[in-house]
Structures are given as structure tokens and as C-alpha cells.
Amino acid sequence: MKTKRYVARSKAIAARSLGDETMVMSAVNSTLFTLDEVASVIWESADGMTPLDEIVANKICTRFDIAPEVAMKDAETLVENLAGHGILLLSDRPLPRPGNARPENL
Amino acid sequence: MSGLIMEMAAKALKLNIPLNVQLDLTYRCNERCIHCYLDHDDHGEMTTAEIKDLLDQMAIAGVFYLTLSGGEIMMRRDFFEILEHARLRTFCVKLKTNAVLIREKEAKQLRELGVEGVQISVYSHRAEVHDEITKMPGSFRQTMEAIRFLGQQGLHVTLANVLMTQNAGDYTGVKTMATELGATYTVDPTITPMMDGDRSILNLNVSHAQLQGVFRDEALVGNVEEFCAPPMSADEDALNMLPCSAGHTACYVSPYGDVYPCVQFPMACGNVRETKFADIWRDSPQLKEVRSITLRDMPTCSQCTHGSSCTRCPGLAFLEGNMRGPSYQDCQKSYARTGIPSENFKAKNAAPKPLQSVGLIQIQGLQPAVQDISNQAAEVAVAGV
Numbered sequence: 001m002k003t004k005r006y007v008a009r010s011k012a013i014a015a016r017s018l019g020d021e022t023m024v025m026s027a028v029n030s031t032l033f034t035l036d037e038v039a040s041v042i043w044e045s046a047d048g049m050t051p052l053d054e055i056v057a058n059k060i061c062t063r064f065d066i067a068p069e070v071a072m073k074d075a076e077t078l079v080e081n082l083a084g085h086g087i088l089l090l091s092d093r094p095l096p097r098p099g100n101a102r103p104e105n106l
Numbered sequence: 107m108s109g110l111i112m113e114m115a116a117k118a119l120k121l122n123i124p125l126n127v128q129l130d131l132t133y134r135c136n137e138r139c140i141h142c143y144l145d146h147d148d149h150g151e152m153t154t155a156e157i158k159d160l161l162d163q164m165a166i167a168g169v170f171y172l173t174l175s176g177g178e179i180m181m182r183r184d185f186f187e188i189l190e191h192a193r194l195r196t197f198c199v200k201l202k203t204n205a206v207l208i209r210e211k212e213a214k215q216l217r218e219l220g221v222e223g224v225q226i227s228v229y230s231h232r233a234e235v236h237d238e239i240t241k242m243p244g245s246f247r248q249t250m251e252a253i254r255f256l257g258q259q260g261l262h263v264t265l266a267n268v269l270m271t272q273n274a275g276d277y278t279g280v281k282t283m284a285t286e287l288g289a290t291y292t293v294d295p296t297i298t299p300m301m302d303g304d305r306s307i308l309n310l311n312v313s314h315a316q317l318q319g320v321f322r323d324e325a326l327v328g329n330v331e332e333f334c335a336p337p338m339s340a341d342e343d344a345l346n347m348l349p350c351s352a353g354h355t356a357c358y359v360s361p362y363g364d365v366y367p368c369v370q371f372p373m374a375c376g377n378v379r380e381t382k383f384a385d386i387w388r389d390s391p392q393l394k395e396v397r398s399i400t401l402r403d404m405p406t407c408s409q410c411t412h413g414s415s416c417t418r419c420p421g422l423a424f425l426e427g428n429m430r431g432p433s434y435q436d437c438q439k440s441y442a443r444t445g446i447p448s449e450n451f452k453a454k455n456a457a458p459k460p461l462q463s464v465g466l467i468q469i470q471g472l473q474p475a476v477q478d479i480s481n482q483a484a485e486v487a488v489a490g491v
Contacts, residue, residue, distance in 0.1 A: 011193075012220050014170065014196050014198035014199070014222065015196045016169070016170040016196065016197075018114060018117055018118060018121070018123065018125075018168065019121050021117070023114055025198050025222070027221075027222065030223075032110055032111065032114075034110060034114065
């Protein structure tokens with residue numbers, strides 16, 4: 001059985017929705033990212049408690065016309081990319097106090 | 107401004123989102139700079155709770171870049187509480203400060219809270235000149251110490267160097283100092299009127315020759331030939347241009363909750379103590395009027411050869427009596443830069459009238475303005491699934 005992966009937004013970021021996109025800036029090095037509509041859904045769902053495969057199944061595949069296996073593969077690439085930039089935390093365990101995730105969603 | 111930031115700004119403009127807000131937390135200050143456009147009394151600043159509520163509202167409205175300024179921001183005892191709340195709301199926070207009250211502990215806190223950058227006013231590389239401008243003995247030493255503390259924390263520091271007669275020749279020294287300190291340098295050669303309409307501090311402005319010197323310094327402007335090139339007349343595209351981001355994707359909120367298009371554009375558009383921030387942003391008749399103005403609507407500037415390349419500030423024009431009119435200070439800058447007088451400049455010279463006596467609106471209870479968008483950010487566009 002494949003290990004579950006959990007994602008949480010880092011505290012060291014600035015972020016804001018802009019239409020159907022999301023602007024994210026790393027507070028570490030001021031790199032600015034824009035997330036498209038699908039990536040924004042994953043970002044918003046990255047609460048540290050919901051496994052990535054559930055996010056993909058419940059938030060992506062139900063809203064976008066995409067095959068589950070393709071969506072999962074792309075989602076993993078995305079979160080690894082964002083984790084590599086330090087704006088997302090990635091773990092094989094839940095991140096109950098996303099250290100650092102955005103504490104209060106608006 | 108970089109490509110991705112421009113793209114985001116264009117999208118914010120299209121969606122009518124206030125991407126960029128400057129919030130002055132207080133007008134109180136521990137320095138008494140001779141060129142300051144503010145009075146430093148507290149006329150009823152917003153409380154901690156009011157500011158937190160405003161931050162919540164601004165986050166919902168879509169504000170991304172939040173500049174906290176003053177006065178001196180550290181004069182508020184609740185400054186770090188406010189900053190922490192702003193970061194909880196995931197604003198990209200920049201600070202403007204004289205840094206006198208920033209010691210190691212504060213620098214560490216700022217780093218831990220993830221501020222994007224700290225802009226610090228520095229007037230000279232010579233302590234006596236800096237202190238003479240701030241009217242605070244020892245301020246240069248304290249500010250320099252703070253810059254080092256911030257640098258040790260890896261924070262991005264910008265030295266903001268406002269030029270006036272007292273320090274006109276010192277910008278090279280400040281720029282060198284910035285390099286040595288690992289800081290960014292920015293220069294502003296313009297002293298603007300006080301927000302109550304008092305123009306007496308304009309006497310501090312550098313001379314035409316000194317302004318020309320600044321504009322012809324390759325270390326500051328890059329390609330001098332390009333920077334000082336003769337202007338091109340405004341074409342159809344230029345005539346449809348918006349003057350600046352003030353009121354379009356940016357605005358300013360005073361310590362008393364008054365909302366203005368910009369810190370330098372004291373046209374009251376509403377107060378957040380009476381009306382929700384988003385309602386002011388969306389429905390204010392004043393902001394709607396500001397948004398309606400293009401270069402085409404400016405009788406003098408649309409006919410001016412500098413029309414498409416002028417740095418005309420609508421707020422300064424407003425302070426001179428007409429937000430659709432020219433700003434004489436920007437006409438002076440265009441002239442110093444290119445050697446070609448603007449239409450307004452020619453008219454003024456034909457009928458000489460001292461700048462200090464230009465008819466003014468007198469504004470009561472209003473305060474200043476400024477805007478800036480992050481231009482330090484690298485950028486990456488990330489596509490999802």
C-alpha cells in the first residue's frame with residue numbers, strides 16, 4: 001500500500017487569491033509564485049490533515065475533467081516542487097499544527 | 107516591476123482588487139525631520155482591535171502587499187501584535203521606519219515574523235548631517251546599528267535617501283554605504299508639501315542644477331542617454347494610459363482610518379470606522395472619479411510633449427488644486443531630466459508665480475500618502491494538475 005502523503009502550507013509565506021489563481025511569495029527569499037486554478041485548490045486544501053490522495057479525489061477529480069491517476073501524478077509533482085521551494089510542507093504523517101501553515105484561513 | 111508582478115497587477119486592475127495598501131499605524135515619531143509632511147500629534151489613532159479588524163477586511167478584499175509605515179511604526183506599543191496579526195493573514199509585509207528603536211531583539215522578531223523587507227530613512231553617510239535633518243542627536247548611530255542587526259538576521263533592507271538642500275551632495279556616500287551594508291539603495295530627490303497644504307518645506311528642495319546632477323548620474327539611473335532622452339509626444343495608447351496605481355490597485359489608510367488613493371494623494375474617500383474597507387474601495391465616488399481619469403482627460407498634460415513619459419503624480423497635482431492638471435514639481439523634474447520645458451512649465455514661466463504661492467486647497471484632518479509594489483521578488487509561475 002502506498003504511503004499517504006500530507007501537505008501543509010508553510011508559515012514563511014505570503015499568499016492571496018487573485019481571481020481563480022493564487023499568489024504565493026516565499027518569505028525566505030521573496031520568490032513569487034502564481035498557482036493556477038487547479039494548483040490553487042490543492043494549496044487551499046493543504047491543511048496538514050487531509051492526505052493528498054483524498055484532496056485529489058475529492059477536490060480535483062470532482063471539479064476538473066481529469067483521470068484520477070494523471071491527477072495524482074501531477075499533484076505529486078506539484079507538491080514536491082512547492083516543497084522544494086519551502087512554501088509547502090510535505091510529510092508521510094499528518095501535520096496537525098501545520099507549523100506553520102496559515103493559521104487562519106480567510 | 108518584473109513580468110509576473112506586472113501580470114498580477116494587471117489582473118488585480120481588471121478584477122478591481124486593491125493589491126497594494128500602505129497603512130500608517132501612527133503619525134507619532136521620535137524624530138523631527140525638517141522635511142516631514144506630517145504633524146506628529148495623535149488625533150485619535152485606531153485601536154489595536156480596530157486595526158486587526160481592518161487587516162481582516164483587507165485580506166478578504168484581496169490586499170497582498172501591505173506596507174506598514176508612519177510616523178514611526180515602533181512608537182506603537184502594539185506594533186508587534188499588529189505585525190503578527192498581519193502575518194497570520196498572510197500579507198506580504200514591508201516596513202518603513204527610521205529603525206532607531208530596532209535592536210537585536212526586535213530585528214530577530216521581525217525575521218521570525220517573516221517581513222518581506224524593511225525600508226529605512228537615511229539622509230547622509232555623515233552622522234552630523236543625518237542628525238541635523240532628523241533633529242535627533244545620535245539617530246545616525248542608532249539607525250546604523252539597527253541596519254546591522256537587521257542584516258545579521260538576513261532581512262532585506264533598503265536605504266531610502268530623500269534629498270534636500272542639506273544633503274544634496276551626500277547621495278553617493280549613502281549609496282556606497284548601502285552597498286557596504288548589503289542593502290538596497292533608493293533615492294528620492296523631491297520634497298513634497300505638508301498634508302495640511304503648507305508648502306513652506308518646499309524651500310528645502312534641491313536646486314535645478316543639483317536635480318540635473320542626480321538625473322545624469324549613471325550610478326543612479328543607468329543609461330543616462332536613455333533616461334534623459336527627449337520625450338515623445340503621446341500617441342493614442344499613451345492617451346488612454348492610467349496615471350498610476352493610486353486608486354486603481356493601491357490605496358492608503360491613515361492611522362485614523364481615513365482611506366485615500368495614495369499617501370501622497372490626500373483626497374478623502376471614506377473612513378473604515380464608518381464604512382467597510384471593501385465598500386469604500388468599491389463604491390467611493392472619489393475613487394471612482396480617480397479611476398476614470400486617463401491622460402486624455404488632462405487638458406494640459408495631454409497636449410504636453412512630456413505626456414507619455416512624465417512621472418506626473420496625480421496626488422501632487424491634486425495638492426496644487428486639480429487632479430486632472432499638471433504637477434509643477436514633476437514638470438520641474440521632466441525639465442531637469444530632458445532640458446525640454448513642459449507646457450505647464452512654459453506657462454508658469456511666462457506668468458511667473460512662485461511655486462510656494464500656487465493656489466492650494468487647504469485640507470483639514472487629512473494626512474499623507476505613498477505607494478510601492480514589491481520589486482525585489484523573483485518569480486515562478488506554477489501550473490497545477
